[in-house]
Amino acid sequence: MTQIELSGVQKWFGAVQVIKDLNLKIEDNEFIVLLGQSGCGKTTTLRAVAGLETIDEGDILIDGKAVQHLKAADRDIAMVFQSFSLYPHMTVYENIAFPLRATRMNRADTDKSVREVAKVLRITDLLDRRPSALSGGDMQRVAIGRALVRRPKAMLMDEPIGALDAKLREEMRAEIKRLHVKQGSTTIYVTHDQIEAMSLADRIVIMHEGVLQQVGSPEEVYQHPQNLFVAQFVGSPVMNVANASVSESAGKASVTAEGATQGFPFPNELLAKLNGSAGKPLSLGIRPEGVIVAHEAADGFVPAVAHIIEPLGSYDIVDLKFGEHMLRARTRSGFVAGPGAQVFARLDPTQTHFFDAASGQSLGVRL
Amino acid sequence: MAAVKTGAEVAGNRIAIVAVLIITLIFLAPIYWIIATSFKPRNLSTTIPPTIVFTPEISPFVKLFTKRSQLREQPTQEQLDAAPWWERIVLEGGEKVVRDGKGNVQWSAYPNRFMNSLIVAITSTVLAVGMGTITAYGFSRFKVKGEADLLFFILSTRMLPPVVVAIPMFLMYRAVGLNDTHWGLILLYTAFNLSFAVWLMKGFIDEIPKEYEEAALVDGYTRMQAFFKIVIPEAATGIAATAVFCFITAWNEYAFALIMTNRRAQTAPPFIPSQVGSGLPDWTVIAAGTFLFLLPVAIFTFLLRNHLLRGMSFGAIRK
Numbered sequence: 303m304t305q306i307e308l309s310g311v312q313k314w315f316g317a318v319q320v321i322k323d324l325n326l327k328i329e330d331n332e333f334i335v336l337l338g339q340s341g342c343g344k345t346t347t348l349r350a351v352a353g354l355e356t357i358d359e360g361d362i363l364i365d366g367k368a369v370q371h372l373k374a375a376d377r378d379i380a381m382v383f384q385s386f387s388l389y390p391h392m393t394v395y396e397n398i399a400f401p402l403r404a405t406r407m408n409r410a411d412t413d414k415s416v417r418e419v420a421k422v423l424r425i426t427d428l429l430d431r432r433p434s435a436l437s438g439g440d441m442q443r444v445a446i447g448r449a450l451v452r453r454p455k456a457m458l459m460d461e462p463i464g465a466l467d468a469k470l471r472e473e474m475r476a477e478i479k480r481l482h483v484k485q486g487s488t489t490i491y492v493t494h495d496q497i498e499a500m501s502l503a504d505r506i507v508i509m510h511e512g513v514l515q516q517v518g519s520p521e522e523v524y525q526h527p528q529n530l531f532v533a534q535f536v537g538s539p540v541m542n543v544a545n546a547s548v549s550e551s552a553g554k555a556s557v558t559a560e561g562a563t564q565g566f567p568f569p570n571e572l573l574a575k576l577n578g579s580a581g582k583p584l585s586l587g588i589r590p591e592g593v594i595v596a597h598e599a600a601d602g603f604v605p606a607v608a609h610i611i612e613p614l615g616s617y618d619i620v621d622l623k624f625g626e627h628m629l630r631a632r633t634r635s636g637f638v639a640g641p642g643a644q645v646f647a648r649l650d651p652t653q654t655h656f657f658d659a660a661s662g663q664s665l666g667v668r669l
Numbered sequence: 670m671a672a673v674k675t676g677a678e679v680a681g682n683r684i685a686i687v688a689v690l691i692i693t694l695i696f697l698a699p700i701y702w703i704i705a706t707s708f709k710p711r712n713l714s715t716t717i718p719p720t721i722v723f724t725p726e727i728s729p730f731v732k733l734f735t736k737r738s739q740l741r742e743q744p745t746q747e748q749l750d751a752a753p754w755w756e757r758i759v760l761e762g763g764e765k766v767v768r769d770g771k772g773n774v775q776w777s778a779y780p781n782r783f784m785n786s787l788i789v790a791i792t793s794t795v796l797a798v799g800m801g802t803i804t805a806y807g808f809s810r811f812k813v814k815g816e817a818d819l820l821f822f823i824l825s826t827r828m829l830p831p832v833v834v835a836i837p838m839f840l841m842y843r844a845v846g847l848n849d850t851h852w853g854l855i856l857l858y859t860a861f862n863l864s865f866a867v868w869l870m871k872g873f874i875d876e877i878p879k880e881y882e883e884a885a886l887v888d889g890y891t892r893m894q895a896f897f898k899i900v901i902p903e904a905a906t907g908i909a910a911t912a913v914f915c916f917i918t919a920w921n922e923y924a925f926a927l928i929m930t931n932r933r934a935q936t937a938p939p940f941i942p943s944q945v946g947s948g949l950p951d952w953t954v955i956a957a958g959t960f961l962f963l964l965p966v967a968i969f970t971f972l973l974r975n976h977l978l979r980g981m982s983f984g985a986i987r988k
Binding site for chain 1: 880881887891894
C-alpha cells in the first residue's frame with residue numbers, strides 16, 4: 303500500500319520556476335504517467351519525488367509521511383533512468399544485487415531475490431555478462447530488474463524506453479505493462495511520447511511550463527481535453543484547431559472556420575449551449591477522425607479539394623482545402639484517389655470541441 | 670569497406686614506417702647505452718669507438734651494492750682463492766670490499782637511496798592522487814563558489830619553475846626541521862603533483878555520468894558509499910594515468926632532492942651522479958645504478974598499461 307501525494311510543490315532553478323504549485327494524489331498500485339514536452343517540469347517532479355532534487359515549497363508525502371527532507375536512500379523508492387545507468391564495472395548479477403547489498407541482505411537471500419527478478423524479466427542467461435555486452439532492450443530489462451529487486455514502495459521511471467528504437471520501444475512498452483499488472487506497484491512514469499502515455503497509464507498527468515494542465519484517464523484526456531494545449535498534445539495525428547465563428551441563418555446553426563468559404567452545418571442546440579460564450583472569439587477543435595469524407599455531395603457536406611495525402615497503411619491522413627482553410631481528415635486507406643481530387647466533408651458534431659480562443663480553456667460544450 | 674590504396678599512398682606508408690623506426694631507434698639509443706654499459710667490463714666502458722660486442726658481466730652490479738676501497742697492490746693468488754666469486758670480481762678490478770670489525774660486508778649507500786626514492790615517490794603519489802581525486806570530485810559534482818578562479822589558482826601553483834622557490838623552501842624546511850627527512854620530500858612532491866592530479870582527475874570524473882551516482886543514491890547508498898563503490902571504480906583508468914604521471918615526476922625529481930637532502934632521506938637521482946666524483950669515475954657502476962633506477966617506472970607503467978589504454982566509454986550509459 304503506497305500512496306504518493308504532492309501538495310503545493312514549487313521549484314525554482316535560479317529565476318526560472320520549473321514547478322508551479324503542483325498538487326497531485328497518486329493512489330496505491332496506480333500507474334501514473336507524467337506527460338509533457340521537454341522542459342515542462344515532469345522530470346524535475348519525478349526527481350523531486352526520488353529525492354535527487356530539492357523542492358522550494360510544498361510537501362511530498364509517501365503514505366502520508368512528508369519525505370521532502372529525507373535523503374533519496376531513506377525514501378524506499380526505486381528509479382529507472384533513461385540512460386539505464388547500469389554500472390559498467392559490475393556484471394548484470396552484481397548490478398541487480400547492488401540495491402540489496404545496501405540493505406546488507408545475506409548472500410543466500412540476495413541470490414534468491416536476484417534470480418527471481420531475473421526470471422520474471424527473462425534475463426537469467428545474461429546474469430554473468432557485463433552491461434556493455436547487452437542489447438538496448440536487455441539493458442532496460444536489467445535496469446528495471448535493479449529497481450524491482452528491492453520491492454520498493456514505488457517505482458519511478460524517467461523515459462525508460464526513450465533511448466530505444468521504435469520497434470523495441472513497442473515491445474518494452476508491452477513488457478512494462480505486463481510487469482505492472484503482475485507486480486502491481488505504485489508507479490510514476492515520465493515521457494514526452496503521448497502514445498506511450500495512452501497505452502500505459504491508469505491516469506495521465508499533462509504538464510506544460512511547470513503547470514499541471516489536466517489529470518485523467520487516457521480516455522478522459524483524449525475525449526475531454528480541458529484546454530487547447532492538452533487537445534493538441536494528446537492524440538496523433540494532431541487535432542485540427544481553427545479560429546471559428548458560429549452563425550445562424552434561416553434558423554440553422556453553422557460553424558465557419560477562419561478562411562473557409564462555407565460553414566459546416568451544426569444541430570441547432572449548439573446555439574443554446576454556446577449562449578454563455580456568445581460574442582467571445584472561439585476556437586474549433588476536431589480530431590482527424592471527426593472529419594467525415596464522402597465522394598458524393600450530400601446534405602450537410604461541404605465541398606473540399608484533397609491537397610496532400612499521407613498513406614499510413616491502415617488509414618490515410620488527407621489534408622483537405624476548404625478555400626483558404628485546411629483540415630486534416632482520417633480516411634480509409636486509398637479512399638481519396640489523389641491530390642486535387644474533389645471530395646465532400648462534414649464535421650461530426652459529437653467529436654467537435656469548442657475552446658475560448660483567448661484563454662484556450664475548453665467551453666465544455668459537447669453535442 | 671576495403672579502400673584500394675594507390676601506389677603513392679603505399680610508398681607514403683612505407684616512408685612513414687621507416688621514419689617511425691628511425692625515430693624509435695634514436696630515442697632508444699641512450700637507454701641501450703645505459704643498459705649495455707651496466708654490463709660491460711670497466712675497461713670497455715669508455716673506448717672510442719664504442720664497444721658494441723662484449724661478454725656481459727655483472728661486476729658493475731656487485732660494485733654498485735658494496736662499499737669498496739682501492740688496493741695499494743695487486744691482490745695475491747691466495748686472496749683471490751679465498752674470496753667468494755663476487756668478491757673476486759671486485760679484487761680483480763683493483764679494489765677490495767670493505768668489511769666491518771666482525772667481517773660483515775659493508776653495503777654501499779645505493780640500496781638505501783633506492784629505498785628512499787621508493788618511499789618518497791609511492792607515498793607522495795598516493796597522497797596526491799587520493800587528495801586530487803576527492804578534490805576533483807567536489808569540483809565536478811557540486812556547485813563551488815568561484816570554481817573557475819579556484820581551479821585556475823590550483824593550476825597556477827604549477828606555473829612557477831620549482832627551482833625558483835628552492836632556496837626559500839630550503840630555509841623554511843631548515844627552520845621547521847624538515848630538511849633531509851622523508852616527510853619533507855613527500856610534502857614537496859605531493860604539493861607539486863596535487864594541482865596536476867586535480868586537473869587531470871576532474872577531466873576523468875566529469876566524464877562519468879552523474880546518473881550512476883544518482884542510481885546508487887536511490888538504491889539506498891550514501892554519497893560517500895556511492896563515491897567509493899561507483900566513482901572510484903569508474904575512474905580507475907584516470908586514477909591509473911594520474912598515478913603514473915605523479916609517480917614519474919616524484920621518482921625523477923632531482924633539484925629539490927639535491928638541495929633538501931644529503932644522507933638520511935636522499936633519493937637516488939642526486940645520489941647516482943654523486944658517485945662520479947670519487948676517484949676515477951667508474952661509468953659501469955653509474956650505468957648499473959641508472960639501469961636499476963629505470964626499472965620501477967617501467968614496471969609500474971607496464972602493470973597499469975591496460976588501465977592506461979582502456980577507453981572510458983565502454984559503459985552502459987546511452988546518450
